[in-house]
Amino acid sequence: MRDFSRDRSMLALNTATLGHNVDGHGAGWSPERVIDACAERDFGAITFWRREIGDRADAIGRAVRSAGMEVSGLCRSPFLTGPLAPRTARAVRDDFEAAIDMAAALGAPVLTIVVGGVVEGSRSIGESLLRVADHLAEALPYARKAGVALALEPLNPVYAGDRSCLVTVRDAVDLCERIGAPELQIAVDVYHVWWDLSLERELARAGAGRIAGFHLCDWLARTTDVLLDRGMMGDGVADLKGLRAIVEGVGYAGYCEVEIFSAADWWRRDPEEVLDTVVERFHGVC
Numbered sequence: 001m002r003d004f005s006r007d008r009s010m011l012a013l014n015t016a017t018l019g020h021n022v023d024g025h026g027a028g029w030s031p032e033r034v035i036d037a038c039a040e041r042d043f044g045a046i047t048f049w050r051r052e053i054g055d056r057a058d059a060i061g062r063a064v065r066s067a068g069m070e071v072s073g074l075c076r077s078p079f080l081t082g083p084l085a086p087r088t089a090r091a092v093r094d095d096f097e098a099a100i101d102m103a104a105a106l107g108a109p110v111l112t113i114v115v116g117g118v119v120e121g122s123r124s125i126g127e128s129l130l131r132v133a134d135h136l137a138e139a140l141p142y143a144r145k146a147g148v149a150l151a152l153e154p155l156n157p158v159y160a161g162d163r164s165c166l167v168t169v170r171d172a173v174d175l176c177e178r179i180g181a182p183e184l185q186i187a188v189d190v191y192h193v194w195w196d197l198s199l200e201r202e203l204a205r206a207g208a209g210r211i212a213g214f215h216l217c218d219w220l221a222r223t224t225d226v227l228l229d230r231g232m233m234g235d236g237v238a239d240l241k242g243l244r245a246i247v248e249g250v251g252y253a254g255y256c257e258v259e260i261f262s263a264a265d266w267w268r269r270d271p272e273e274v275l276d277t278v279v280e281r282f283h284g285v286c
């Protein structure tokens, strides 16, 4: 397992940690200010959200690289199915392609896919995943041409209704195998997989080449909101070192990306304090 007790070259910030994924939250720093603050602290990379980028993908990507870092990814695809997805298949496709274009312009190697909830009226996870597979198969040639990998992120099962009918790494590996494209990969997020005793087996089945990212936060034992009350690493009950050992044991050697949605706590604090705490906890407990 890699030793991160002093090294932060593989530490990445997901800007959701500063509340930049939801309107009306966070301190509202510009991408340039985030880039400077991360560079000052020797982060290795940054993952942005589309709403921060607008039509400035080129410039922001260049600013990250000239500060000595990489863009680790872009969040995220539209929901492909379920009640929060765009209303027509055409609208899903157009927005999916716009997200891929933005990732390419930013120089992000990977776009996170949050697949969306159970298809309305179907009441079937299996059927919904087949619909997801159709959307992915349609988008993959476009992603391949753009040089962007698509990272399926299975979400905690509490979101199956509206945000993600993909709830286990097992089902993500099955989707990858069914579709069989190397650009279709998997993002492993502590918040969504910390409870899963089959993680090691399923990641071994996936193979290191399919693991596109490893996301850090913590699961608070007495969480008050399953969407916006993630914990800072070390404040919860997830076995962070154990999970990293599993992911790296399979061969993953990429970034550890800190992604903390925390409307009532960390998003209300000074981003400088948040970033300093991220660095300290990364060295100490991850």
Ligand code: ZN
Residues within 6 Å of the ligand: 153, 187, 188, 189, 215, 259
């Ligand atoms: Zn994540």
